[in-house]
Amino acid sequence: MVLGKVVGTVWSTRKDENLIGSKFMIVRHLNLDLTEKESFNIAVDSVGSGVGEIVIMxxxxxxxxxxxxxxxxxxxxxxxxxxxxxxxxxxDS
Amino acid sequence: MVLGKVVGTVWSTRKDENLIGSKFMIVRHLNLDLTEKESFNIAVDSVGSGVGEIVIMxxxxxxxxxxxxxxxxxxxxxxxxxxxxxxxxxxDS
Amino acid sequence: MVLGKVVGTVWSTRKDENLIGSKFMIVRHLNLDLTEKESFNIAVDSVGSGVGEIVIMxxxxxxxxxxxxxxxxxxxxxxxxxxxxxxxxxxDS
Amino acid sequence: MVLGKVVGTVWSTRKDENLIGSKFMIVRHLNLDLTEKESFNIAVDSVGSGVGEIVIMxxxxxxxxxxxxxxxxxxxxxxxxxxxxxxxxxxDS
Amino acid sequence: MVLGKVVGTVWSTRKDENLIGSKFMIVRHLNLDLTEKESFNIAVDSVGSGVGEIVIMxxxxxxxxxxxxxxxxxxxxxxxxxxxxxxxxxxDS
Known part of the structure; x- marks a missing residue:
């Protein structure tokens, strides 16, 4: 799994019918010292996380x-x- | 999921029989500031997106x-x- | 999917029994301007493609x-x- | 599979209900000479590994x-x- | 699939019960000119390959x-x- 930090959300009204109600979070990937990488994913949340929280994807x-x-x-x-x-x-860490 | 921008389409007449009717879109990957990356995917569209639109894949x-x-x-x-x-x-963003 | 160009084939007589009859193609990845990347895959063909053709994998x-x-x-x-x-x-393309 | 070294654990109390009891290990990827790479995964352990051990994921x-x-x-x-x-x-190794 | 070269084996006595009897091979990734890349995988063999052989994974x-x-x-x-x-x-090859 990937260590990440929730940095925002994506607004989308036109989406696949299976995704109505799904909330998309923007998750920046983190280094082990918790600094942010350039890379990120858009993920759905299953645990009630919020912006600013460190999470696992x-x-x-x-x-x-x-x-x-x-x-x-x-x-x-x-x-x-x-x-x-x-x-x-x-x-070396 | 990946944040991207539809930048074009692929024309293909010879394709797997399961793919007749499928339309292939060219989707450039985006940074969080919406600038385009070099990388891209070819994707099928399920939501009626068009060239120039920001999408999730x-x-x-x-x-x-x-x-x-x-x-x-x-x-x-x-x-x-x-x-x-x-x-x-x-x-750092 | 990945945009590529068929650049060759792989000969293999010793392979998994499920693969007897499968033909392995060497597919170089392409940029959007159709120049070749260093990276490549070995793929099976389902559409009768030949060396030199631009394909989707x-x-x-x-x-x-x-x-x-x-x-x-x-x-x-x-x-x-x-x-x-x-x-x-x-x-930027 | 990926060669790695267990370098730590992740504490998480709020997690998906399916994951109660699962222990998350931090696994740094290794080169073939066993030096550590920058990259890492968070993985669940199925074999009783501990911090400092070389493992396969x-x-x-x-x-x-x-x-x-x-x-x-x-x-x-x-x-x-x-x-x-x-x-x-x-x-070259 | 990935082109590779078997460069060694991994010894492991403590492994998931499903893996008893499985032999782990170290496979370096290859360029198209058969020079070795830095990257590698650990793979199980299904075709009786040995160290030094060029394989597909x-x-x-x-x-x-x-x-x-x-x-x-x-x-x-x-x-x-x-x-x-x-x-x-x-x-360009």
Whole structure:
């Protein structure tokens, strides 16, 4: 899964009929020190996350394994909100 | 999902029999400030988007979760047209 | 899907029993101006394409959604031959 | 599959209901000489690995093919702990 | 699929119960001129390949479409051994 930060939302009125009610979040990818990368995904939220929160995203077919995303054309889902990272010292981090 | 902009279409008469009637759109990937990246996908449209529109694409097996793409050899689908992005200020964007 | 150009074929006599009869094509990825990228895939053809032709490839599980590739260990399929690209002018292309 | 090293864990109390009890490990990707790359994944463990261990991760839908990850929104699983790598001399490694 | 060269094997005694008996090969990715890239995968072999051989790998869910890998947490399989590549002259290769 990918570590990310919710930085915004996408407004869309014209979307696939399966997606009515789905809310699209903009999630910037994070480095392990929590600085933001250039890259980002648009994801559907299954855990009530909000802008500014650090989250974990599942992608691909795994993104459809929640009640909210099942059988929908969705390839990224926020499935956890991060409380904290425990990282051990390592040679180059 | 991937943020993109429809920049053109692909003409193809010889294609897999499952794809007769499918229209292929060229979608350039976008940065969060809506400038275009070099990278692009060819995607099938499920929402009636047109050239110049900002869209969201789902990829992989999730691209087959629409009525138009079901059971077809299609790995990218335009499943939403973007009205606008709401982005909060963040450290490095 | 990925825009590519067929540049060759792979000869293989020892392959998974499901793949007997499958022909492997070498497909270089293309930029939108049809220049070749360094990157390439090996793909199975479902549309009778030949060396030198511009094609579209589907990847991942979507590559198995043709009669020729169903239930086989194949993750890239040529599913359309390109007649031409219609690209609108855009800020940086 | 991806070669990696477990460098930490992620604490998360708010997560998808399917994920209660799942433990998220931070896995840095490794080069063949076992130096760490910048890139990393968050993965669920199915083999009892611990921080500091060299592991193999499966990603995508294959990550859901264990008893621990079945039908869950998980796209990366640690499915083996590495004892050692046997690498033959090659031109540029 | 990905063109690669088997450069070694991974020893692992602690692995998911579905993987007992599976042998992990280290496969370096190749350029079209058969020079090795930095990148590599760990893959299961379904065709009896050995160190030094040029092979083709299928990844993702397609890697599970062999008798050896079915229903296992495996996302890369060697499904063909390459006899030779036939590459036509192209503008920049």
């Amino acid at each position: 599942a992608t691909g077919s795994s993104a459809r394994q929640t009640n909210i995303t099942k059988n929908k054309p969705i390839d990224a889902v926020i499935m956890a909100i991060v409380d904290k990272l425990d990282i051990s010292n390592s040679e | 789902a990829t992989g097996s999730s691209a087959r979760q629409t009525n138009i793409t079901k059971n077809k050899p299609i790995d990218a689908v335009i499943m939403a047209i973007v009205d606008k992005l709401d982005i909060s200020n963040s450290e | 589907a990847t991942g599980s979507s590559a198995r959604q043709t009669n020729i590739t169903k239930n086989k260990p194949i993750d890239a399929v040529i599913m359309a031959i390109v007649d031409k690209l219609d690209i609108s002018n855009s800020e | 499966a990603t995508g839908s294959s990550a859901r093919q264990t008893n621990i990850t079945k039908n869950k929104p998980i796209d990366a699983v640690i499915m083996a702990i590495v004892d050692k790598l046997d690498i033959s001399n090659s031109e | 299928a990844t993702g869910s397609s890697a599970r479409q062999t008798n050896i890998t079915k229903n296992k947490p495996i996302d890369a399989v060697i499904m063909a051994i390459v006899d030779k590549l036939d590459i036509s002259n192209s503008e």
